[in-house]
Amino acid sequence: MTIETQPAQHTETGRLLPVATAVFLGLMTMGMPLASVPLWVHGQLGYGMLMVGCVMGVESLATLLTRHFAGTAADRRGPKRAVVLGLLGSAVSGLCYLLAAQLQDTPAASLAAVIAGRIAMGFAQSLLFTGGSTWPIALFGAEQAGKALSWIGIAMFAGIACGAAVAAQLGEVASFAWVSAVTAIIPLFGLLVALRTPAARLVHASGASMPLAALLARIWHPGLVFALATVGYVSVSSFITLTYAHHQWNGAGYALAAFGAGYVCARLLFGARVDNTAGPGMALSMLAIEAIGQLLLWLAASPAQAMLGAALSGFGVSMIYPLLALVALRAVPLHSLGLAIGFYDACFDISIGLTAPLAGLLARQQGIPVVFLIGVLASLVAMLAALCAYRHVVDDPRASCSRNHPG
Numbered sequence: 235m236t237i238e239t240q241p242a243q244h245t246e247t248g249r250l251l252p253v254a255t256a257v258f259l260g261l262m263t264m265g266m267p268l269a270s271v272p273l274w275v276h277g278q279l280g281y282g283m284l285m286v287g288c289v290m291g292v293e294s295l296a297t298l299l300t301r302h303f304a305g306t307a308a309d310r311r312g313p314k315r316a317v318v319l320g321l322l323g324s325a326v327s328g329l330c331y332l333l334a335a336q337l338q339d340t341p342a343a344s345l346a347a348v349i350a351g352r353i354a355m356g357f358a359q360s361l362l363f364t365g366g367s368t369w370p371i372a373l374f375g376a377e378q379a380g381k382a383l384s385w386i387g388i389a390m391f392a393g394i395a396c397g398a399a400v401a402a403q404l405g406e407v408a409s410f411a412w413v414s415a416v417t418a419i420i421p422l423f424g425l426l427v428a429l430r431t432p433a434a435r436l437v438h439a440s441g442a443s444m445p446l447a448a449l450l451a452r453i454w455h456p457g458l459v460f461a462l463a464t465v466g467y468v469s470v471s472s473f474i475t476l477t478y479a480h481h482q483w484n485g486a487g488y489a490l491a492a493f494g495a496g497y498v499c500a501r502l503l504f505g506a507r508v509d510n511t512a513g514p515g516m517a518l519s520m521l522a523i524e525a526i527g528q529l530l531l532w533l534a535a536s537p538a539q540a541m542l543g544a545a546l547s548g549f550g551v552s553m554i555y556p557l558l559a560l561v562a563l564r565a566v567p568l569h570s571l572g573l574a575i576g577f578y579d580a581c582f583d584i585s586i587g588l589t590a591p592l593a594g595l596l597a598r599q600q601g602i603p604v605v606f607l608i609g610v611l612a613s614l615v616a617m618l619a620a621l622c623a624y625r626h627v628v629d630d631p632r633a634s635c636s637r638n639h640p641g
Contacts, residue, residue: 249370249373249374250370250385250386252427252428252431253373253386253428254370254385254386254388256317256321256424256425256428257317257362257366257386257389257393257424258389258390258393258424259321259393259420259423259424260317260320260321260324260366260421261324261389261390261391262393262397262420262421263325263327263328263420263421264293264324264355264358264359264362264393264394264397265393265394265397265398265400265401265490266398266400266401266413266416267327267351267417268397268471268475268490269398269399269486269490270331270401270410271289271290271348271352272290272472273475273476274334275289275345275348276476277479278410279338279341279345280341281345283476283594283597283598286472286594287472287592287593287594287597288590288591288594289349289352290586290590290594291588291590291591292349292352293353293355293356293359293586294356294582294584295583295587296356296357297359297579298584299356300356301360301364301577301583302573302576302577304316304363304364304572304576305364305574305576306572306576307319307361307364307572308365308368308575308576309368309570309571309572309573312433312434313365313368313369313372313434313572314365314369314434315365316361316365316368317361317362317365317366317369318428318429319358319361319365320358320359320365321358321422321425321428322358323358323361324354324362325422325425326351326354327351327358327417327418328351328416328418328420330347330348330350330351330354331347331351331410331413331414331418332414332415332418334351335410336411338410358421360576360579362390363579364572366386366390367382367383367386367559367575367579368571368575369386372434378509379509379563380508380560383555383560384501384553384556385505387501387505387552387556388498388501388502391548392497394471394494395490395493395495395497395498396491396494397420398487398491399488399490399491399494400416400487401416402475402486402487402490403487449573449577450577452562452566452574453562453565453566455561455622455623456559456561456562456578456623457578457581458619458623459517459554459619459623460558460559460578460581460582460585462612462613463521463550463554463612464551464582465585465589465608465612465613466527466547466550466612467547468585468586468589468590468593468609469528469531469547469589469608470489470490470531470544470547470548471493472593472594473597473602474489474493474531474540474544476597477531477602478537478540481537483536483537488537488541489540489541489544492541492545495545496527496545496546496548496552497548497551497552498552499552500548500549500552500553501553505553505556508553508556508560511557511560513624514620516557517553520549520550520551520553520554520557521550521554521613521614521616521617522550522613522617523549523550524546524550524551524609525550525610525613525614526550527542527545527547527548527549528547528606528607528609528613529606529610530542530543530546531544531547531603531609532603532604532607532609533603547609558578558620558623559575559578561624562578563578589608596608
């Protein structure tokens with residue numbers, strides 16, 4: 235393996251910080267609509283819970299359809315190019331929401347503009363996640379892939395959580411139009427940072443792409459665990475604001491911030507241990523914590539209990555991404571790393587795309603708390619799937635070879 239890069243800062247923190255900052259600002263745009271769009275679609279435009287779920291889920295469909303493009307772009311053009319394109323897409327999504335705010339007197343047109351914004355952010359998300367994940371791996375080397383994914387993940391989900399919290403607070407004192415304008419402006423600052431940051435890419439002697447079917451066969455076991463764990467993320471991100479509104483509680487943005495705080499705390503505590511973790515023990519513990527958090531949200535009788543449930547959910551789901559991503563990446567050649575990350579991340583999209591509409595339908599029929607019960611069940615099933623994923627890696631001689639000799 236060789237790394238092509240321009241001269242960069244001497245310390246790991248110095249090299250990672252600009253990448254993390256650009257990704258953080260880009261994904262704030264993904265987080266901003268989590269608090270504002272459901273309330274706009276349901277409260278202002280008058281559409282029901284099922285439509286809320288569909289609107290929130292369409293972003294993941296767009297992301298899923300562009301994962302192959304994002305992975306290929308990161309492998310062939312470099313992760314910096316992918317991140318720059320993602321930041322531009324993020325800004326476009328904010329402009330679409332701003333247009334939706336101007337069309338509030340025509341609900342159908344406003345809804346169409348919101349959906350367009352979700353699609354634009356879906357395109358941006360695939361590029362930001364894939365490019366943002368492969369860029370630090372290229373900087374630090376494949377042998378530190380778990381550490382790189384852990385630290386860049388803090389920037390990713392902290393950006394999402396911070397964006398949601400900012401939008402929730404801004405929405406209390408300003409209009410949806412102002413929230414949308416801020417959503418469009420934030421990624422432009424990230425673009426300035428990204429353009430000034432040195433490029434880096436992984437280069438391998440045998441650069442032929444791994445056959446898609448073979449790649450999917452290597453990563454679907456860990457991808458299933460990631461997809462099931464993501465259900466808890468969906469329940470909090472898409473329905474916590476509606477839960478607070480249903481109970482007439484204030485401070486839904488703080489619950490979203492608590493989820494992000496739990497997520498970041500887990501990464502800070504355990505991120506450095508990922509590359510040295512071989513068995514399923516940590517993954518099982520984290521999934522158990524996520525299940526407890528979802529249980530507290532299902533039974534929540536106060537804002538404090540809901541915040542605790544959100545924090546535990548964020549703490550639990552946090553480490554599943556790098557832990558199971560490392561299982562997936564150890565089983566693929568280095569020159570297909572971006573494509574592997576893209577399709578592994580697609581499990582996140584599939585989970586949101588299926589869970590959000592289904593949860594919206596069940597919430598309409600059974601009440602909003604049932605959404606969190608689904609999260610409990612998904613976390614428990616994910617524990618069984620994690621055992622299978624780690625056993626599959628141990629039993630697969632190809633995966634064992636890939637662990638010792640990446641690529």
